[in-house]
Amino acid sequence: MGKFQPRDSFESPRFCGVRTFMRLPYAEELEDGIDFAVVGAPFDTGQSFRTGARFGPEAIRDFSILLRPYNVEQDINIFDHVSGVDHGDLTVIPGYIRETYDKMVEGLTPLLERGIVPIVLGGDHSITLAELRAVARRYGPVGLVHFDSHSDTWDAYFGQKYNHGTPFRRAVEEGLLDVDRAIQVGIRGPLYDPEDLEAARRLGLTVYTTSDLRRIGIPEMIKIIRDRVGRGPAFLSFDIDFLDPVYAPGTGTPEVGGVTTAEALELVRGLTGIEFVGFDLVEVLPAFDHGQITAAAAANVVYEFITLIALASARRGEA
Ligand code: MN
Ligand code: MN
Numbered sequence: 001m002g003k004f005q006p007r008d009s010f011e012s013p014r015f016c017g018v019r020t021f022m023r024l025p026y027a028e029e030l031e032d033g034i035d036f037a038v039v040g041a042p043f044d045t046g047q048s049f050r051t052g053a054r055f056g057p058e059a060i061r062d063f064s065i066l067l068r069p070y071n072v073e074q075d076i077n078i079f080d081h082v083s084g085v086d087h088g089d090l091t092v093i094p095g096y097i098r099e100t101y102d103k104m105v106e107g108l109t110p111l112l113e114r115g116i117v118p119i120v121l122g123g124d125h126s127i128t129l130a131e132l133r134a135v136a137r138r139y140g141p142v143g144l145v146h147f148d149s150h151s152d153t154w155d156a157y158f159g160q161k162y163n164h165g166t167p168f169r170r171a172v173e174e175g176l177l178d179v180d181r182a183i184q185v186g187i188r189g190p191l192y193d194p195e196d197l198e199a200a201r202r203l204g205l206t207v208y209t210t211s212d213l214r215r216i217g218i219p220e221m222i223k224i225i226r227d228r229v230g231r232g233p234a235f236l237s238f239d240i241d242f243l244d245p246v247y248a249p250g251t252g253t254p255e256v257g258g259v260t261t262a263e264a265l266e267l268v269r270g271l272t273g274i275e276f277v278g279f280d281l282v283e284v285l286p287a288f289d290h291g292q293i294t295a296a297a298a299a300n301v302v303y304e305f306i307t308l309i310a311l312a313s314a315r316r317g318e319a
Contacts, residue, residue, distance in 0.1 A: 014066065028087070035309060038085070118279070119280070120280040136177075143274075148238075185213060187208070218270070240284050
């Protein structure tokens with residue numbers, strides 16, 4: 001049984017208490033026996049269109065109190081195998097992206113040094129560069145599974161190198177990714193130029209559009225991702241705009257023609273066996289959300305991340 005687990009909602013109504021992810025204990029101080037930590041990065045200075053993703057972490061936490069510990073689809077009682085906490089939010093400095101990156105690396109390093117898997121709640125997608133810097137410092141260049149309707153490999157926006165449209169180009173340039181083990185899935189929507197898509201491929205990333213995914217189907221896509229990432233540490237970055245705006249209206253740069261929440265959950269569930277050392281869920285923008293649709297989807301995707309960690313731990317226990 002995990003040392004740190006959610007409060008029992010049979011004992012205490014789930015709407016009681018302070019909102020931590022899934023009612024996990026809030027732990028500012030790290031101690032032994034923590035397998036994963038949910039951490040907020042309430043930063044949206046990197047957004048190029050709508051702003052407000054700084055309120056993403058609180059919206060995801062707010063919905064997450066409804067999650068229950070037994071994952072039916074994966075047939076696992078998560079906290080029989082792992083222990084986790086909500087580590088609160090990383091320090092961010094609105095308006096100052098480079099300084100925020102430094103603060104984020106500083107905040108994530110103690111977790112990574114202890115072998116705790118960080119699950120970061122964004123925030124806009126610019127934050128992933130800081131996460132990858134911290135992760136690569138601990139593990140070296142990592143594999144990448146990136147779900148998004150955008151490739152986020154533009155060179156610059158408004159002449160600026162750091163924002164939510166550029167993190168994966170910067171990550172490749174900085175040598176943070178093992179590009180031969182990196183894959184982007186879900187790209188769609190109008191672009192500025194055919195070059196936009198080619199640029200990602202030239203960086204060495206494998207790119208699958210949402211149309212590719214529709215043609216191939218989910219089981220085959222899962223197989224392709226697993227084959228591509230293979231063995232070794234990897235990072236999973238999930239931009240909520242991978243979902244169709246019908247399923248995730250609360251986001252900064254929505255693109256129509258995306259997948260359903262059910263399809264996204266099925267994809268993530270298929271990624272067992274990959275050695276994920278970090279996760280993030282970004283671009284939730286509550287001001288444009290309705291009825292917590294986006295927050296619900298985001299919380300449930302994060303729940304599947306935690307399940308993957310639990311499944312990996314269960315497999316190690318059996319080995
Ligand atoms: Mn993105
Ligand atoms: Mn996106």
